[in-house]
Amino acid sequence: MLLVFQCFRALCCKGPPPPRPEYDVVCIGLTGAGKTSLLSRLCSEGSDGIVPTTGFSIKAVPFPNAILNVKELGGADNIKKYWSRYYQGSQGVVFVLDSASSDEDLEAARNELHSALQHPQLCTLPFLILANHQDKPAARTPNQIKKYFELEPLARGKRWILEGSTMDNMEAVKESFGQFICLLEDKDTEPARI
Template sequence: MSEHMQLSLALCRIGIYTCFRALCCKGPPPPRTEYDLVCIGLSGAGKSSLLERLCNESSDGISPTTGFCIKAVPFPNAILNVKELGGAECIKKYWSRYYQGSQGVVFVLNSASSDEDLESARNELHSALQHPQLCTLPFLILAHHQDRPEARPPSQVHARPPSQIKKYFELEPLARGKRWILEGSTTDNMPAMKESFIQLIGLLEEKDKEPQARI
């Protein structure tokens, strides 16, 4: 066998061995960081359908959440364990019992709701932003149902854009010094929805890097 052929066979063996190691000896991917979030908002804001879509599950026939529901929402660099709390009047008063252990907050509001419901959502958000167990956590505030058309019959209201929500909810003075994101959202635009959560993950990672106070 010629020297040239021997060299070619040796190179082939090296290539096959390299491919074999790449396919068979590759270790498991590094685990993704997990964050525990609490998701709150009035009944009908769209919390359940939003989480179902993020998990690639069907949102047909969804009924209002009674008590709470937990969803593991996967992203490329993190898994968000989202605890959704029901928004009915009889449940809201117990929200604070489920805040412990949360690392971030998702607040969903119906941007096309009545003035009365919008005022109720405003009060609940203010309460959450000032709650001792939540006030230092990153917030993602979603002005949901932005797909509602603005030309509506007089008995209905149109969706308020995030700029109006920010002003009406007085977010700038109230949330000064806090980490928060306000975005418009609709379940028909999932790339934008996911981008909002990716921004929240960025805030969670920043908080993880903060030096911990020594006791």
């Protein structure tokens, strides 16, 4: 009888599940990197008619163990100069780059990432760097990106993850965000991972 009571209590008297932690994250990258598309897919929104973000947008992106409140900032030249106005209160940074972009655009992305890694409001935060468009023939691998962006010397002592991504493999993108959430949860995590 005691076993039946314990089973009944376990099934019926649990109460609501504990709330998932929420983290405020800023998402930056040049226009065309795929920020809006990735975030829309993570939110299970349709990907038809997606246009680059002008200004900024905010999305609550649900994951099993956390909710990320993502401020996505447009990547056009006339908007990038205002990025730092939106950094305050951020607990982490998602940087998306087009790994198949021209050398000129890749250099611009490199400069923006270097600026973000050194910005006073971001330099101590965890970074998720997504080398997007890995499915394109001209895509550079994450290791090529790491070397070209000089991430080892620049980001030494910081908490960061560099992963390849593509819209065709959202499970891998979700795994990358899962690793990022671990960095957000654990403020004392070992620095630098790829």
